[in-house]
Amino acid sequence: MQPNPPQLQPLADIDRYYPRLGEAIQRYRALLASFMRPALVDLCRLRIAQIVRGSDVPLIDPSEAQTAGITPAQLAELATWHTSDQFDATERACLELAEYFCYSAQSVRDEHIAEVSAHLTAEQVLSLTNAIWVSDSSERLYNYLESLGATEATR
Amino acid sequence: MTTTPRIPVSPGALNLAGSIDVYADYDTRIREGRAEVTAAGRPAGALDQLTHELVRLRNAELQGCHY
Numbered sequence: 206m207q208p209n210p211p212q213l214q215p216l217a218d219i220d221r222y223y224p225r226l227g228e229a230i231q232r233y234r235a236l237l238a239s240f241m242r243p244a245l246v247d248l249c250r251l252r253i254a255q256i257v258r259g260s261d262v263p264l265i266d267p268s269e270a271q272t273a274g275i276t277p278a279q280l281a282e283l284a285t286w287h288t289s290d291q292f293d294a295t296e297r298a299c300l301e302l303a304e305y306f307c308y309s310a311q312s313v314r315d316e317h318i319a320e321v322s323a324h325l326t327a328e329q330v331l332s333l334t335n336a337i338w339v340s341d342s343s344e345r346l347y348n349y350l351e352s353l354g355a356t357e358a359t360r
Numbered sequence: 361m362t363t364t365p366r367i368p369v370s371p372g373a374l375n376l377a378g379s380i381d382v383y384a385d386y387d388t389r390i391r392e393g394r395a396e397v398t399a400a401g402r403p404a405g406a407l408d409q410l411t412h413e414l415v416r417l418r419n420a421e422l423q424g425c426h427y
Binding site for chain 2: 225229233318328338
């Protein structure tokens with residue numbers, strides 16, 4: 206099993222409201238990351254968090270990112286990975302898939318999977334897709350919970 | 361949007377709903393972990409069973425899934 210992935214703030218809120226769900230998400234992420242280079246899962250997770258929550262939000266401590274195999278330069282340039290030279294071909298293919306999935310699962314095309322499949326096995330593609338699904342879902346849930354918290358705070 | 365699996369799947373691998381089972385040929389923990397997350401999330405919501413199912417079916421239709 207790979208080292209535990211770095212923690213993002215959203216899970217703190219999911220844990221607060223739905224602890225069993227938060228634990229299941231953590232376990233599933235760790236499992237999926239164990240099928241491939243963990244940084245691939247975490248880069249996608251962080252990029253989805255940027256899209257859903259805004260790229261100016263500090264999402265993770267740089268030292269935690271390094272533990273997961275993400276370099277400080279990658280963390281700094283994640284929002285502009287399209288034009289950055291900090292990402293290899295595998296990471297770029299995964300990030301492209303993650304962005305399209307986050308926009309809409311229907312927008313994912315055969316060529317996105319073909320590009321990822323050029324770098325990953327079929328089992329890894331299945332794992333990555335599920336990792337993107339769980340990140341997309343949990344980030345959107347976080348946004349909902351955040352609005353709940355804001356509502357509670359104004360009461 | 362395609363409903364043809366984009367990863368190799370054994371011919372005839374169907375799930376209980378009769379849809380192509382893309383998980384059939386791969387590590388069973390991938391399917392089990394997803395089911396665990398889904399199951400953990402279900403009681404977390406405030407939706408009644410009927411609304412939950414209607415939302416699930418509508419989402420499946422929007423995404424071109426068989427259900």
